[in-house]
Amino acid sequence: MSIKDLFSKMAQEAKASEIREMLKVIKSGDIISFAGGMPDPALFPVEEIRQIAADVLEQRPGAALQYETTEGYERLREELFKFMRSEGMQISSKEEILITTGSQQALDLFGRALLDPGDTIILEEPTYLAALTAFRMQSPRILLAPMDSGGLDSGALRKMLEGRRSGSKIKFLYTVPTCQNPSGLTTTEERRKELVDLAYEYGFVIIEDDPYSYLSDGKNPPFIKALDDERIIYTSTFSKILAPGFRLGWLAASEDLASKFAILKQSLDLCTNTLSQHIACEFMARGHLNKYIERLKPAYRRKREAMLDALAENMPDGAGWTRPTGGMFIWATLPPEFDTDKMLPEAVSNGVAYVPGSSFHPSGRGKNTMRINYSYPSIEQIWEGARRLGHTIKAYGTAL
Ligand SMILES: Cc1ncc(COP(=O)(O)O)c(C=O)c1O
Missing domain, CATH: 3.40.640.10 (Type I PLP-dependent aspartate aminotransferase-like (Major domain))
Incomplete structure (x- = not known):
């Protein structure tokens, strides 16, 4: 009997989170990550x-x-x-x-x-x-x-x-x-x-x-x-x-x-x-606490605006995205023929990562969507990452 046979049914069914697995890969290399949900460590008090x-x-x-x-x-x-x-x-x-x-x-x-x-x-x-x-x-x-x-x-x-x-x-x-x-x-x-x-x-x-x-x-x-x-x-x-x-x-x-x-x-x-x-x-x-929150807001606003501007400049026609008032994420929707799970390896080899939207859809829908984090990368990385992302999407779209 293998050790794995000892696992409970619940443990057997538990799968590693795709985000966590991806974060492991991303830590090793020159990849700009829009994938995680981490605060900017430079802002810690x-x-x-x-x-x-x-x-x-x-x-x-x-x-x-x-x-x-x-x-x-x-x-x-x-x-x-x-x-x-x-x-x-x-x-x-x-x-x-x-x-x-x-x-x-x-x-x-x-x-x-x-x-x-x-x-x-x-x-x-x-x-x-x-x-x-x-x-x-x-x-x-x-x-x-x-x-x-x-x-x-x-x-x-x-x-x-x-x-x-x-x-x-x-x-x-x-x-x-x-x-x-x-x-x-x-x-x-x-x-x-x-x-x-x-x-x-x-x-x-x-x-x-x-x-x-x-x-x-x-x-x-x-x-x-x-x-x-x-x-x-x-x-x-x-x-x-x-x-x-x-x-x-x-x-x-x-x-x-x-x-x-x-x-x-x-x-x-x-x-x-x-x-x-x-x-x-x-x-x-x-x-x-209240003073720190007031310090965080403009810092994240600058990053959010940079990401929105960078997406506007780099995303192809047919893509859309949300314009949040805060938080850490923007949600992008590509034309229906896109599959962001399949596109991810290409994005990573072009040096940028995101989380495919299907991960957040219990129904299996959302194949053409992705979550983009703007709190963690620097403003320079936001611009460079958006350029790499735009390039990946355009190349993937042309090959469809
Ligand atoms: C919506 C939501 N709920 C809960 C959490 C968990 O946060 P923590 O366990 O760090 O308090 C997060 C973290 O990103 C989140 O985005």
Whole structure:
């Protein structure tokens, strides 16, 4: 018997994420990567973190290096509670907040806590790949709601739900409503309201995954968590507004749900990294967070504008792309005969990488689409990478 025969069914079915596999290749070589979703490391607030880390270790080393409760460091939960309230979200106490090991852990907990095999979930299409991977561990049935320039098309979703004669219970709708990963699209206020109505009509909860709204330039529509309390589970992360290496995120949900998530978290990691929690807490308490966000916004705006200009100059006729107000991604659509999975090796050999759009489509559609990241490459790399990408697409199109 081979060692591989020992794998559980779940492990046998788990496949490596295409993005992660690609990132490995890209690290080795002169390839400009539009593939990952990483912040610009030149923008990390290193000085503030250095100072805070020194102070924390000087003033309370015993607490900062100790185990923490599973729910998370009290003062950090308090800071997040105030922060969410100041953003207009509906939350009644810090007991509704659970600190997580990145928001990825929150996604995993949602699947564990809410799904039995065969339960139904609603995802937007395209959707965030790592959420799909986490939810699939629980073998759900998936309903796909389409997106357009106004974000998740709640009207189309309503029709789908009305036309559904039977089927398993719908447990949740998962959405990234602001500057979505992968599309960059933002769901309008009207549609957000309709989604809340649907949640009540059909008895499901909405998971609002929100890593990017704080980096948006425009005036965002209200958080879904600002429209309703009971049926909205909110999650966000310090990964894009501090640094992903902290592995720090949080979720906010009604106390019943939050305490169940905490019980399930115990078997995953007992608690989130305590030192990270203390540093992030001080970062907020000293007023650095809002100032840092204001520093990030223009820096990412410059990169986004560079990418939009570079695409306009280099993409062939027939290609289109989104114009996000923030986040880290632009979504490009090529004419229908293109297959961006097949084109990727050519792009990589021309020295540029992207993520093929099919990865974000549970239905297998989206063959002619791609996700383009602009937060990580430098402005020079954005221009050179767009030139290489345009050249690849034109050559591929000519050979079709
Ligand atoms: C939509 C979305 N959700 C969740 C995450 C996970 O972030 P983290 O685990 O670093 O908090 C990401 C990261 O890119 C994301 O784009």
